[in-house]
Amino acid sequence: MNRRKFLQTAAVSATGALAAAPTASAWYPTFARAGATPEQIAEFKRPIKLVHGPYNMPPDMKYQPGVPRGTVFTFQMNNSRYFPGAQRTIFVYVPAQYKADKPACVMVMQDNLMVPPVLFDNFIHQGVMPITIGIGLVSGVTPSRHAPADPRINRSFEFDSLTNVLAEFIINELLPEVQKQKTPDGRAIVLSDDPSDRAITGGSTGAIAAFTVAWQRPDAFRRVFTWSATLVAMRGGDRYPALVRKTEPKPLRVFMLDGSHDEWWGGPELGDWWLSNVELDRALFYAGYKVDHLWGIWGHCAGPAVTFFPQAVRFIWKDWHKPVKVGVPGNAVIRRLVQPGKPWQKIFNDSPSGQPKYPRSVYVAPAVVDANSTVGQLASDRRGRIFFQNPSTGHICRLTGSATPSVFAKVQPGNNGLAFGPDGMLYVTETATGRLLSCNPSGQTKVLAEGIAGRCLAVTRAGKMYVTEARTTADYSGKIWLVAPDGTKQVVAEGLNEPSGIGLTPDGLWLCAAEHNGHHAWSYQVKADGTLQYGEPFYWFHVPDAANNSGIGQVCWDVGGWGYAATRMGVQVFTNSNFEGGLVYAILPVDEKQIEGICFGDKDFKTLYVSTGSEIYSRPTKAVGAPQWKVSV
Numbered sequence: 001m002n003r004r005k006f007l008q009t010a011a012v013s014a015t016g017a018l019a020a021a022p023t024a025s026a027w028y029p030t031f032a033r034a035g036a037t038p039e040q041i042a043e044f045k046r047p048i049k050l051v052h053g054p055y056n057m058p059p060d061m062k063y064q065p066g067v068p069r070g071t072v073f074t075f076q077m078n079n080s081r082y083f084p085g086a087q088r089t090i091f092v093y094v095p096a097q098y099k100a101d102k103p104a105c106v107m108v109m110q111d112n113l114m115v116p117p118v119l120f121d122n123f124i125h126q127g128v129m130p131i132t133i134g135i136g137l138v139s140g141v142t143p144s145r146h147a148p149a150d151p152r153i154n155r156s157f158e159f160d161s162l163t164n165v166l167a168e169f170i171i172n173e174l175l176p177e178v179q180k181q182k183t184p185d186g187r188a189i190v191l192s193d194d195p196s197d198r199a200i201t202g203g204s205t206g207a208i209a210a211f212t213v214a215w216q217r218p219d220a221f222r223r224v225f226t227w228s229a230t231l232v233a234m235r236g237g238d239r240y241p242a243l244v245r246k247t248e249p250k251p252l253r254v255f256m257l258d259g260s261h262d263e264w265w266g267g268p269e270l271g272d273w274w275l276s277n278v279e280l281d282r283a284l285f286y287a288g289y290k291v292d293h294l295w296g297i298w299g300h301c302a303g304p305a306v307t308f309f310p311q312a313v314r315f316i317w318k319d320w321h322k323p324v325k326v327g328v329p330g331n332a333v334i335r336r337l338v339q340p341g342k343p344w345q346k347i348f349n350d351s352p353s354g355q356p357k358y359p360r361s362v363y364v365a366p367a368v369v370d371a372n373s374t375v376g377q378l379a380s381d382r383r384g385r386i387f388f389q390n391p392s393t394g395h396i397c398r399l400t401g402s403a404t405p406s407v408f409a410k411v412q413p414g415n416n417g418l419a420f421g422p423d424g425m426l427y428v429t430e431t432a433t434g435r436l437l438s439c440n441p442s443g444q445t446k447v448l449a450e451g452i453a454g455r456c457l458a459v460t461r462a463g464k465m466y467v468t469e470a471r472t473t474a475d476y477s478g479k480i481w482l483v484a485p486d487g488t489k490q491v492v493a494e495g496l497n498e499p500s501g502i503g504l505t506p507d508g509l510w511l512c513a514a515e516h517n518g519h520h521a522w523s524y525q526v527k528a529d530g531t532l533q534y535g536e537p538f539y540w541f542h543v544p545d546a547a548n549n550s551g552i553g554q555v556c557w558d559v560g561g562w563g564y565a566a567t568r569m570g571v572q573v574f575t576n577s578n579f580e581g582g583l584v585y586a587i588l589p590v591d592e593k594q595i596e597g598i599c600f601g602d603k604d605f606k607t608l609y610v611s612t613g614s615e616i617y618s619r620p621t622k623a624v625g626a627p628q629w630k631v632s633v
Contacts, residue, residue, distance in 0.1 A: 046285065048278060050260055051296045055304035060122045067125045068096030070117055071184050077177055082169040082362050086140025086154050093117045093134035094183045095124050103192035105132040107199040108170060110159060110206025112136040115309060129317040133191060135178055159209035160235040162545035164216040165362050166209055171220050196323040199223035199316055203301045205230045208237045216592065218250040222324040223316040227257045228301045231280050232271025236545055241283040243542065247587040248334050249288040251326045255312040256281050257305055259298035273300060288327035333573060333586040339620050344590050348399060348616040350374040365547035365568055368596040369415045373613040377456065377554055378597035379418035379426065386601045386609055387426065388616065391415045399616070409443035421459035422629040429454025429467055436467065436483060449487045456502050456554055460633040464530050468499035468513055480513055482530055492532045493524060501555035501565060505576050506626040508633045512539060514552035514565060519543045521552065523582065530633055538582040544568050553596035558623040566598040566610060590617050600625020
C-alpha cells in the first residue's frame with residue numbers, strides 16, 4: 001500500500017473511531033463515577049474563557065484628581081554574592097501615604113516597575129491595597145573585559161532558573177539594600193517581613209521568576225501576579241504543573257494573565273507559552289490554591305493585557321489585612337495521608353551556631369549530612385520511640401521530649417545507618433570502619449560482620465539484614481548485602497549508583513533500594529531464601545534544579561503499601577504495585593529543606609518523623625507505618 005492510500009485508510013478509520021467514541025457529556029458521568037475527587041471534576045468542568053476586546057484603558061490606570069502621587073527614585077546595585085559582577089539599576093516607588101513609623105508592605109516587580117505607579121496611587125488611595133513600596137528589579141548585566149563589547153546578560157539565567165538563588169538574592173541582599181536608602185524627602189524605608197505583606201510580579205521570564213521566588217520561599221512572599229509567564233523548557237519551567245499537582249499546597253495567592261496568541265517570537269522551539277500558562281493555572285486550581293486568571297486574545301506581553309492589571313492587583317491584594325493561608329489539598333494521596341490543620345512541627349534542633357564552617361556555592365545543593373551534621377538517620381523501636389544518629393560525634397540518641405536527648409550508645413562518627421530488629425536490638429552500619437553492629441537495650445555494642453561500609457539497612461522479622469554499601473571509588477559500583485542473623489554475608493545485587501535508602505514492601509515480596517546519586521530506586525523480586533532477582537530502576541523521583549541527584553536518604557513504608565523517601569525536596573510519596581507503579585504521587589515539603597532520615601513512630605506508628613541534618617520534625621498522619629521488623633522474609 002502506498003503512502004497516499006495508507007493515509008486515506010487511516011483517516012477513514014480515525015473518523016469512524018471518533019464517531020463511535022462517547023461525547024464529553026457522555027464520558028463525564030463515567031469519569032465522576034470512577035472515583036474522581038471533587039477537585040478533578042471541577043477542573044474538568046472549568047472552561048477556558050477568552051475575554052474579547054475592546055481592551056480599553058481602565059480609569060484605575062489613569063491619574064485621578066485628588067489622588068496623592070508617590071515618588072520614584074533609583075540606585076545602583078552591583079557585585080552581588082549571588083550574581084558575581086552583575087550590575088543593575090533598582091527602581092523604588094514610595095507612596096505619598098508612607099510614613100517611616102510603620103513597616104510598609106512590599107511589591108517586587110521584575111523588569112522595572114511593571115505595575116505603573118499610577119495604579120499604586122489609585123489603589124492605595126481607595127484602600128484596595130495597603131501602603132506598599134514598589135521595588136523594580138532589573139536583571140543584571142556583567143561587562144566583558146572589553147566593555148561595552150559582548151556583555152553577559154543575566155536576564156534568563158536570573159529569572160528563568162528554578163533554583164532558590166533569585167529568592168535568596170531578593171531576601172538577603174535586595175530588600176536590606178532598599179532599606180539602607182532614603183526616600184527623596186529623607187524618610188527612612190522600613191519594609192514588612194510578614195510574607196502576607198509581600199507581593200511579587202513580572203512578565204515573561206520575569207513572571208516565572210515571580211512564581212519561583214514565592215514557590216521556593218513562601219515564608220517570604222505569598223502574593224503572586226504573572227503575565228505571559230515563561231513556563232516552557234527554557235530552564236525547566238515546563239516542570240511546574242506536575243510539581244504543583246504533586247506538592248502539598250503552599251500559602252500562596254496567584255493571579256495569571258495571558259493571551260491565546262502568546263508565543264514568544266524568540267523561541268517557539270522551547271514550548272507553547274499560552275498552553276503552558278493554562279496548564280499551570282489548572283494545576284494550581286486542582287492543588288487547592290487561591291488562584292484566578294484572565295485569558296484574552298493577544299500575543300506575548302502585548303499591550304492589551306495592561307487593561308486587566310487592575311483586576312490582577314485587586315485579586316492578589318484581596319483581604320490584604322488577613323494572612324494568606326494554605327488551601328485544602330486537591331491531591332487525593334495527600335488528603336489520605338495528612339491530617340488537616342496539623343503541619344510539620346520542629347521537635348528537636350541542634351543546628352551549629354554561627355556561619356557554616358566552610359563556604360558553599362549558592363548554585364550547588366549541599367550534602368544533606370556531612371561531618372558537621374548533628375542529626376542523621378532515624379529509627380523507631382517496638383514502642384515507637386525515636387532514636388537518631390549524630391554523624392559528627394557518633395552518639396546514638398533517643399528523643400525524650402526535652403531539649404537534651406539521652407545518649408543511648410556511642411559508635412564511630414559518620415552517616416551511619418540505623419534499624420531496629422524483631423529482637424528489640426538496634427542495628428548500626430558503622431560506615432567508617434566497615435562494621436555491622438548490634439546494640440542491646442543497655443547500649444552495649446557487638447560486632448556482627450565486617451567489610452561492609454554500609455549506608456542504610458533494613459532488618460526483617462526473621463532477623464535477615466539488607467544493607468546498602470556506597471563507599472566506593474567508581475560510579476555504579478554500589479552493592480546490596482544480605483547478612484544472616486549469624487553474621488554470614490553475601491552480595492545480592494551490585495552495579496548501583498551510590499545506593500542509600502533500602503526497604504521491603506509490607507508483603508515482603510519486593511525490595512526497594514534508592515540511588516542517592518541519581519533519581520531512581522531499584523526494585524528487586526525477593527526470593528524465598530531472601531536473595532534478589534529481576535532488578536530494574538523501577539522507581540522515579542524528582543530532583544531540584546540546583547542538584548544533579550535526588551539525594552535520597554532513608555525510605556520507609558506504610559501498611560497500605562505506599563513508600564516514603566527522604567529527599568532534597570522533602571518527603572516524596574511513591575507507590576509500588578498499582579497500575580502505574582514506581583511513581584511519585586505526592587511531595588511533602590519540610591520547611592523547604594532537604595531531609596535525610598525518615599521513619600514512622602509513636603505507639604500507634606501514625607506519626608511521621610524526618611531529619612534535616614540538624615533538626616527533627618514530626619507530623620501526625622492518617623497512615624500507619626509498617627516497620628521492617630514486621631515483614632516476613
